[in-house]
Amino acid sequence: MTKPLIVVNFKAYGEVCGEAGLGLARACEEIGKETGTSIVSCPQMVDLALVAQSIRAPVWSQSSDAVSPGGRTGHTTVKAIKGAGATGTLVNHSESRKLLFDIEDIVKRCREEGIVSCVCTNNIRTSIAAAALGPDFVAVEPPELIGGDVSVTSADPEIVSNAVEGVKAIDRKVNVLCGAGVKNSADVAKAIELGARGVLLASGVVKAKDPRSVLRDLASAL
Secondary structure (H helix, E strand, O other), X not given: OOOOEEEEEOOOOHHHOOHHHHHHHHHHHHHHHHHOOEEEEEOOHHHHHHHHOOOOOOEEEOOOOOOOOOOOOOOOOHHHHHHOOOOEEEEOOOOOXXXXXXXXXXXXXXXXXXXXXXXXXXXXXXXXXXXXXXXXXXXXXXXXXXXXXXXHHHHOHHHHHHHHHHHHHHOOOOEEEEEOOOOOHHHHHHHHHOOOOEEEEOHXXXXXXXXXXXXXXXXXOO
16 A cells, blocks of 8 residues: 555445445546555445455455454454454544544554554644554544535645644654545645645545546546
């Protein structure tokens, strides 16, 4: 997996259940190969193993729990995520919040299992706090812009640039992704200009009439 990268969160949208989700993941793989870009698929949890075992491009889990293997009905362990074939996981997405000590535990477990951790944050301060935990990525996404038509790179570019500055001051090995409202190559180009090492997006790809065209456009900025 090379940087910069594009991370596509499938969320729980009806458009990408089962075979449709696998189809989008294959599109991510196809456009990634075509453009020489790392495009990461984050399928729905019930499809994680199916997708991870069907494509060679990176696949991450949408979430994980701060629990060890055992009597944990309904929970998803980091070990199980790796066992399904995924190479990483999102942590603390705004739609799946975690407590700080749980985030720390998940990041530690990811490190032990050798998979990527990407901690989602909502502002500069939480981005800096997340960086102190030593994840591979911090993805800054103001919740009010998620799923909207205006990218954070346009609405408040200083959130991105200041988050990058703050994170790097804590740990230069931690890379910053930019999310919320990202829709096109202009948004991606601006994110990279502001210091991000890639983007995290969902509806702009998942709900598009032609996801391949959108992915190709996004990749053209990298």
